[in-house]
Amino acid sequence: xxxDISPVxxxxxxxxxxxxxxxxxxxxxxxKRFEKFTAVNDVSFEVEQGKFFSILGPSGCGKTTLLxxxxxxxxxxxxxxxxxxxxMAGIAPNRxxxxxxxxxxxxxxMMSVAENVAFGLKRRGMAGGEITRRVQDVLERVxxxxxxxxxxxxxxxxxxxxxxxxxxxxxxxxxxLLDEPLxxxxxxxxxxMKVELKTLQAEVGTTFxxxxxDQSEALVMSDHVAVMNAGRFEQVDTPRNLxxxxxxxxxxxxxxxxxxxxxxxxxxxxxxxxxxxxEGTVFRARVPAGLAKGARVDMFIRPEAVLxxxxxxxxxxDGPPDGATGDGAGDGGDAPLPVRGACANRAQVQVQAILxxxxxxxxxxxxxxxxxxxxxxxxxxxxYDHIKPGDRxxxxxxxxxxxxxxxxxxx
Amino acid sequence: xxxxxxxxxPPSAPVKSGPGLRLTLALFLTPVxxxxxxxxxxxxxxLLIMSFRMDPAFxxxxxxxxxxxxxxxxxxxxxxxxxTAGYSVLVTLLTFVVSLPVAFYVTKVVERNTSRFLLTMxxxxxxxxxxxRVYGWMILLRESGVLNHWLTALGITARPVxxxxxxxxxxxxxxxxxxxFMVVPLVSVLESLDDSLIEAACDLGAGPWTIMRTxxxxxxxPGIVSGGIVVFMLTLGNYLTPNLMGGKNSLWFTEQIYNQFxxxxxxxxxxxxxxxxxxxxxxxIWLGLRxxxxxxxxxxx
Numbered sequence: 144x145x146x147d148i149s150p151v152x153x154x155x156x157x158x159x160x161x162x163x164x165x166x167x168x169x170x171x172x173x174x175k176r177f178e179k180f181t182a183v184n185d186v187s188f189e190v191e192q193g194k195f196f197s198i199l200g201p202s203g204c205g206k207t208t209l210l211x212x213x214x215x216x217x218x219x220x221x222x223x224x225x226x227x228x229x230x231m232a233g234i235a236p237n238r239x240x241x242x243x244x245x246x247x248x249x250x251x252x253m254m255s256v257a258e259n260v261a262f263g264l265k266r267r268g269m270a271g272g273e274i275t276r277r278v279q280d281v282l283e284r285v286x287x288x289x290x291x292x293x294x295x296x297x298x299x300x301x302x303x304x305x306x307x308x309x310x311x312x313x314x315x316x317x318x319x320l321l322d323e324p325l326x327x328x329x330x331x332x333x334x335x336m337k338v339e340l341k342t343l344q345a346e347v348g349t350t351f352x353x354x355x356x357d358q359s360e361a362l363v364m365s366d367h368v369a370v371m372n373a374g375r376f377e378q379v380d381t382p383r384n385l386x387x388x389x390x391x392x393x394x395x396x397x398x399x400x401x402x403x404x405x406x407x408x409x410x411x412x413x414x415x416x417x418x419x420x421x422e423g424t425v426f427r428a429r430v431p432a433g434l435a436k437g438a439r440v441d442m443f444i445r446p447e448a449v450l451x452x453x454x455x456x457x458x459x460x461d462g463p464p465d466g467a468t469g470d471g472a473g474d475g476g477d478a479p480l481p482v483r484g485a486c487a488n489r490a491q492v493q494v495q496a497i498l499x500x501x502x503x504x505x506x507x508x509x510x511x512x513x514x515x516x517x518x519x520x521x522x523x524x525x526x527y528d529h530i531k532p533g534d535r536x537x538x539x540x541x542x543x544x545x546x547x548x549x550x551x552x553x554x
Numbered sequence: 555x556x557x558x559x560x561x562x563x564p565p566s567a568p569v570k571s572g573p574g575l576r577l578t579l580a581l582f583l584t585p586v587x588x589x590x591x592x593x594x595x596x597x598x599x600x601l602l603i604m605s606f607r608m609d610p611a612f613x614x615x616x617x618x619x620x621x622x623x624x625x626x627x628x629x630x631x632x633x634x635x636x637x638t639a640g641y642s643v644l645v646t647l648l649t650f651v652v653s654l655p656v657a658f659y660v661t662k663v664v665e666r667n668t669s670r671f672l673l674t675m676x677x678x679x680x681x682x683x684x685x686x687r688v689y690g691w692m693i694l695l696r697e698s699g700v701l702n703h704w705l706t707a708l709g710i711t712a713r714p715v716x717x718x719x720x721x722x723x724x725x726x727x728x729x730x731x732x733x734x735f736m737v738v739p740l741v742s743v744l745e746s747l748d749d750s751l752i753e754a755a756c757d758l759g760a761g762p763w764t765i766m767r768t769x770x771x772x773x774x775x776p777g778i779v780s781g782g783i784v785v786f787m788l789t790l791g792n793y794l795t796p797n798l799m800g801g802k803n804s805l806w807f808t809e810q811i812y813n814q815f816x817x818x819x820x821x822x823x824x825x826x827x828x829x830x831x832x833x834x835x836x837x838x839i840w841l842g843l844r845x846x847x848x849x850x851x852x853x854x855x
Contacts, residue, residue, distance in 0.1 A: 214757060237756045237760055237761060243754070243757045245754055249753070251754075251755070253773060262760070262768070263758035266758060266759035266760050310758065311758075314758065
């Protein structure tokens, strides 16, 4: 089993300015300003060789600027970009050992697939026979053998994608940068390409740096994900940790779906605490260090962590016994899966609407006496088929499923 | 769906058909047909007939190829003809070389607002008639002109130099006159060139020259060819600039045509020359299209 947390990527306090030997890409205290606007603000990270690293953030968070600086199309105001230990300052994009896959792929429409793929090799002055051989090789590797003679306009979206990847991979770059390349594809193809990209990356072993605003792309494909907001990295971690242990309100809100309750911290002991919501209900939740009693907080709770009818009054089958939560307890606050009977938190809610979406179906509910919207996952296991809009139901969740951050810190 | 729409559409909006449509078509076409027929086709037919007849002064001798024979018999005619063709091709090439960087700068390098301003500045001189612009150049370049004044004042030349009335000045004038007709189509094709293609080429290791050669020029080919055709035709048929800026030896074929019509009153000879020029320009454009692998139908779009 691969290690979940690499010491390099997950610790923000790693010594700055000493890129480790195994890092293909090392970025140190990078800053980029456009007039008064700071697009990239003091960003540092390292990507180990052969890893799939994603930068996830909303549009306008500076991720494209960051990628363009690595590719060499923008120059940083300060900071160091090193690729395989070599400082890239002052090196033109056409001389960097990185290649960029553009958002709209930028295949040359006037050239055939083979000419597109051969473009970079020709620029290196490689002999014609060798070029033909390598182009064939790489086209086979991306699953497009015999497509060399076609024009880009004759290809489907997924095929274009693969040609764009082949065009870069044939140059054997140290790092392959990808700028939301799946954004233009339709949903079905995007799902398929996600898996394809991931397998391809594992096969060729090239270091990928992938930027996206789509959390699912980042979570599914990456070894590590950096969540970026307003020019800064909020958290760099494995997809699982990002989801389960968000380090900030922004990450909690941006990665995955979540409900937010605002309230006041009643009590804080260690990393646990009691939160009194504005409606007056008291819940147990995880509380990060630094939040004192009486502080205004936002409590985040994921819809799938909220169980309908936790006591099983209307349900014949019971869940696993309490002991099943033991796995999560020793994991430093990793939120365990909600288990029937282990949920200390209770709330009475009224169902407003059923948002049916297959496996991702949810209930839109209001807590009693409040207009706050609370999403509750609605498992499609036929146990909850009786729920109708207007029903009053009890929901509950584990003490550790909710996590608090200082109020307003997520903006 | 469409049937339902038809059912609810009010009866006051009947579908145009039959005689009504034909009348509208006729109304719109009449001016065009009259214009083309009376002002272009008829005179040309008359000129074509004229070119195959002798000057009436020598008595009507019926059909003859004498006018065309004259052209080949007299070296000054066909030499001027070849010179004009050669220089027109040269002017077209020079115009392209000068215009591509200008168009590239306007569309890809500067910001959008600056780009609009620069385009307006390019258009501005063309609001003035060509005659005035050529006289402007003459004021600048002649022996007692502005440039010579400064050159002598600064001591670069001991005495004024005559810069007008030679082939080089004439070609510069022709390039200047026709530049806009190259820049505008180039700007429009360059605007459709996705910047990321240029960046992708750079990312894959191409330098500026390679990007120009492999990405920009192939993308611009339709614009280059359509601009080239316009510039070539305008230059070949230009009378004013070669006449005013060219010297005694800088004969242009249009001047030969003019001389036949106006000086010699030999309309038949002039008509023959005119058709030779038409044939020449058609041939060279056809050749140019073949060489660049472009289709006329695509270029004129």
